[in-house]
Amino acid sequence: MRLTILTAAAGLGALILATSPAPTSGQAMQPHHAGNAAAGKKEYRRYCVGCHGKAGDGMGENAMWIEPRPRDFTSAAFKCRSTPTGTLPTDNDLYNSITRGFVATNMPSWLPLSQTTREDLVAYVKTFSGRWQAGPGTPIAVPAETPATIESILKGRETFQKMECWKCHGPAGHGDGPSASTLLDSKDNPIRPYNFAAGSRFKCGSTNEDLYRIFMTGVDGTPMPSFADNLQPEDAWNLVHFLRTLQPLQTPEATLWQAWLPSHASELTPIGPQE
Ligand code: HEC
């Protein structure tokens, strides 16, 4: 009898796994219930402790070999948020970060763990700082995307100049602007701006909506600021469209731009310091 129940449960588990949403889109991943911190603790001690440490302070035994360093959960500053700069992320944000991992760092994707396990880990990560008693910030609104046109890309290019993204990310987005080599994170470790030419996805997602959120909420704990106070939604979508032309990806924006540029390059003012 007991065996039958176990087999049935195992079968159900496989079914749930098979129908789990794909990890690529930030929106597709919705945790279905609040996790259990006590269960999460056991999983944390097994999978996370070597990097993030028993006390959640980012000082696990492997931490000294790792660059960038594992996150210190006691300071409760998180990079990937749908919420305004300086506020805590939602459970969903943490769940998505754990699921997708941090590209080009030692933080792996934990998609192989069950959904329940990842939910439990979210609950446990939140036990390391008293800040969580205040609860997460309110997610920013992301209004419907405007059409990706040449006009939109050109306006976005002006915003990239005006907001001085190039000072860190470089005129062509290669992560080599005049300030790039001087940047430190909140723990005084050197940090490089994202290189758009690398063609990788972002730490905090891969879709146009994820990109919108990244610069409208900022990457907390790093010099990458939030531009929510400086950009209207339309400016922000224009900027998203321009940023896509900096990546070696066949996005609709890049295709438009590559067709337009050869006959118009002379009309463009170079990006960078202006007299
Ligand atoms: C091999 C080392 C390693 C292991 C193991 C590891 N992490 Fe990480 N983790 C990192 C690093 C490094 C970062 C910081 C990446 C960065 O700042 O770009 C990070 C960042 C994070 C963040 C920060 C998210 C944000 O938005 O800032 C969370 C949450 C997290 N890890 C959870 C976990 C959980 C849960 C586990 C266990 C299931 C785990 N990590 C296992 C290395 C690791």
Ligand code: HEC
């Ligand atoms: C003061 C320097 C600085 C300025 C100005 C700046 N950034 Fe960044 N940006 C960074 C750094 C540093 C990172 C890397 C953060 C990390 O890897 O944790 C980054 C990362 C990013 C990322 C990738 C985030 C991810 O999830 O991987 C995007 C996209 C981005 N910046 C866009 C912009 C845009 C658009 C502007 C202008 C509106 C801008 N940045 C201005 C320093 C800057």
